[in-house]
Amino acid sequence: MVRRIRLTAVAATAVASLSGACGGGGSGTSPTTTAAPRSATTTTIAAVATNAVTVKDFAFGPRTITVTAGTTVTWTNQDDFDHSIVDKTTNVEGPHFGPVTEPRTFSRSYPAVGAYPYFCGIHNSMTGTVIVTS
Numbered sequence: 001m002v003r004r005i006r007l008t009a010v011a012a013t014a015v016a017s018l019s020g021a022c023g024g025g026g027s028g029t030s031p032t033t034t035a036a037p038r039s040a041t042t043t044t045i046a047a048v049a050t051n052a053v054t055v056k057d058f059a060f061g062p063r064t065i066t067v068t069a070g071t072t073v074t075w076t077n078q079d080d081f082d083h084s085i086v087d088k089t090t091n092v093e094g095p096h097f098g099p100v101t102e103p104r105t106f107s108r109s110y111p112a113v114g115a116y117p118y119f120c121g122i123h124n125s126m127t128g129t130v131i132v133t134s
C-alpha cells in the first residue's frame, strides 16, 4: 500500500527595507550629504507548532501533525470510550486511555526524524501520522 503524506510548511518571510531619504539641496552652498544608514529588517513567521492531538468522534485532530525531533506528543481523549495508539511500523500499542481506563491522555516521545503513521488499536479505522523533522 502506498501512502502519500503531504507535508505543508508555512513560512512567511517579510522583508521590509527602508531607503534613506535624500534631502534636497538649497541654493548657495553645496549641501553636506550624510549617508543615512540603510536598515533592513527580516522577520520570519513560522507555523505554530503543536504537540497535542485531540481524539474525538473516532478521529484524531489534527490527523497529521509535524513536530521536531525529541518532541513528546500527547493525545487527549474527549470521547466517552477508550482509544489507544498503535505505531503502524512497530505495531507497538500504548495503553488504552480515556474515561474507562484513565487517564484520558497518552504521550509518546519521538526522538528520530521520520514519518510515523499510527492507528487506534480498538478502532482500526482511526488513523493518523506524526511527522518528525530535525
Ligand SMILES: [Cu+2]
Pocket (backbone or CB within 6 Å): 082, 083, 084, 120, 121, 122, 123, 126
Ligand atoms: Cu479508538
